[in-house]
Amino acid sequence: MTYHYATLRRPISDETRAWVSEDFPEIALIRNEDLRTKVIEAWSYALCCSGFARITDIPPDGNPGSPVLKTGTQADHVRGVLRYARAIAREFEETYPQVSIDWDILIAGAACHDVGKPYEFDEENRARWAASPAQAGAPTFRHSVFGMHVCLTVGLPDEVAHIAVGHSFEGNHMGVSTECMIVRQADHGWWHVAGALGLIREDTMSGLASNLRSR
Numbered sequence: 001m002t003y004h005y006a007t008l009r010r011p012i013s014d015e016t017r018a019w020v021s022e023d024f025p026e027i028a029l030i031r032n033e034d035l036r037t038k039v040i041e042a043w044s045y046a047l048c049c050s051g052f053a054r055i056t057d058i059p060p061d062g063n064p065g066s067p068v069l070k071t072g073t074q075a076d077h078v079r080g081v082l083r084y085a086r087a088i089a090r091e092f093e094e095t096y097p098q099v100s101i102d103w104d105i106l107i108a109g110a111a112c113h114d115v116g117k118p119y120e121f122d123e124e125n126r127a128r129w130a131a132s133p134a135q136a137g138a139p140t141f142r143h144s145v146f147g148m149h150v151c152l153t154v155g156l157p158d159e160v161a162h163i164a165v166g167h168s169f170e171g172n173h174m175g176v177s178t179e180c181m182i183v184r185q186a187d188h189g190w191w192h193v194a195g196a197l198g199l200i201r202e203d204t205m206s207g208l209a210s211n212l213r214s215r
């Protein structure tokens with residue numbers, strides 16, 4: 001058997017694009033129109049490669065099953081990470097005016113860091129991987145890697161695709177860009193602080209940090 005599941009399951013519709021903008025309003029912060037349009041296209045493409053209609057339909061997990069937010073959807077996480085990355089960058093830029101941050105790459109990269117999740121979280125994909133993990137891997141591609149594929153497919157620049165692939169464990173095996181490092185800190189910090197504040201199901205927190213205690 002040869003697998004060809006990493007592809008569109010349905011055409012990308014304007015309804016999907018509108019839902020992406022509605023569920024992820026911070027995408028509007030990207031100043032460059034071409035970049036902003038391609039970020040919307042990336043999420044729309046990723047959703048149409050899956051059974052999910054919109055970002056708010058994806059469960060609020062870091063990786064499938066661990067860690068899991070007690071409430072909300074994936075939109076709460078990706079929106080939070082984008083705003084958190086912006087806060088980190090602002091803090092340093094205001095205190096150290098000599099630093100140089102590519103704001104559009106930062107915001108677009110934060111917006112796309114988990115764009116591969118529709119594929120990795122898709123129920124059909126997960127059932128197939130669970131039934132036959134040795135066929136094509138389980139998952140065949142983690143969301144970071146599939147996210148990179150999505151970014152490049154819709155024509156986003158390498159800098160944004162690099163943030164998608166480098167934001168998670170894969171980033172431990174490469175030199176990461178400045179903007180990727182900010183997104184990594186925002187993403188990992190977001191999960192750890194959410195855990196400390198009691199927002200994550202305790203039975204799903206073991207992968208986060210051994211010193212983490214939930215209020």
Ligand SMILES: [Fe+2]
Nearest residue numbers: 062113114168
């Ligand atoms: Fe991620």
Ligand SMILES: [Fe+2]
Nearest residue numbers: 081113114187
């Ligand atoms: Fe994330």
